[in-house]
Amino acid sequence: MATIASRAISPGTDIFTTRDGAFVVRSDLGCFLHTLDFCSAQDSKVWELHPACRGGDHYVGDPSSSAIYLLRGDTFLQVLDLSSAPPSGALPLHPSCQGGDHYTFCEGRFFVFFLSRGIVLSVADLATGSSAKEICLEPAFRDGLYYYGSGPSHLACVRMEAGRGLCCRVWPTAGHEEVFSIHPDVLAFLPGGLAVLHGPAFGVWECLKLLSNATDLPMRSSHDITRKVGFSKKAVGPNLSIAGSLNPESVAVSLLQSQFSLPAIYGGLGLRTEQEVWEEVDEEEEPLRVILQPRQKLYWWQYCLGLGQEPVLFCRSLKVTRSPSPPTHVPLPLADA
Structure with a gap:
């Protein structure tokens, strides 16, 4: 907890x-x-x-x-x-x-x-x-x-x-x-509060696309990968009334960034996320042009962060593997100790 x-x-x-x-x-x-x-x-x-x-x-x-x-x-x-x-x-x-x-x-x-x-x-x-x-x-x-x-x-x-x-x-x-x-x-306004309310932070690689060549010959493959980029404003977050010149979205983003940067004991991941796209989540398409070798499978993965069971931030990092197991690399920098 x-x-x-x-x-x-x-x-x-x-x-x-x-x-x-x-x-x-x-x-x-x-x-x-x-x-x-x-x-x-x-x-x-x-x-x-x-x-x-x-x-x-x-x-x-x-x-x-x-x-x-x-x-x-x-x-x-x-x-x-x-x-x-x-x-x-x-x-x-x-x-x-x-x-x-x-x-x-x-x-x-x-x-x-x-x-x-x-x-x-x-x-x-x-x-x-x-x-x-x-x-x-x-x-x-x-x-x-x-x-x-x-x-x-x-x-x-x-x-x-x-x-x-x-x-x-x-x-x-x-x-x-x-x-x-x-x-x-x-x-929700206290450090660690979002995780107490919604559940601890998580970071996972989600498989976006599987390309497979079931033949014994090389095969050209052309596809478009659709991926989400940005953060979901409706998933989780504080319901706070903002006064003065503060921007409500900026406050919510700052609280989420702070939560992800905290150590795991406080429901965080110890990761910095300021360099990610902190705008309303949107879909992007990316064309794929590959040559699949005989009997080859390729997996396209995207890294995302969330709280509890809800994905919150869809990161820009993509990775391709030949294994159905998700990558183990974490593509975000560590927060300052």
Whole structure:
């Protein structure tokens, strides 16, 4: 079963909430999802991430205000809108607050998660590290994919759970925890989400044509091969509402390309597909002029990628074999490790 890629696997991806709603940032794709909440995904829209807001290591929201904190390297700054240029004057992170695995905001304080140490550092100010307190993180909350402040006095852990899928465990600083599932529209926007929804990615060679000479003499053969090229917009993909100047098709393509580039554990193939034809699938004809030798068979193959059981991307690569077994060569470059 495929799972969601964590923030560590997909740099620039983060989850947070403010009083304006819930957000998923995909800095790698240059956009972010804004919705009322992660459970209902009401009023979901995808917005363009301002170029100056891209490349952040962490994105942290204040659930009680509109403030968003962008952490990059050992500095941070406050913004109010990820689609606009941030103010200048980034502040340095206090040494005790550097190197955290996750950052959240709750109860007017910042929480820095150090998962390997099993602790959470709570500070009043990231720049000064003032009023620091260390909290022991319970083992049940150490395997989270993402953490965020879900309310003025609540922290949340996003993780995959057997029988429930991707869900949030929300625990107040005092009281009982709550659990809710992530809406599919939000899930689709997360790295690995398309595979969780539709099934893991696959790459196969499909036989387009078989030419056979059953005689004992050479035989000329002329045929036209019809093949599909491009991607099927209706097969699978996110159903997202796009705001601003973003192109809906470009967002869908970026999410699919990202999915195919992920390792197999996250439902991907570890392959780069940017150089393929990412336009609506169309049919092309290619003439064949061959001389078949006596008793010879030739097989024409095309490589395609898909999710679950549905083909999505019909690649340009063709290969000819004399064997009915499909080729073993993968004609696409490997994604960066």
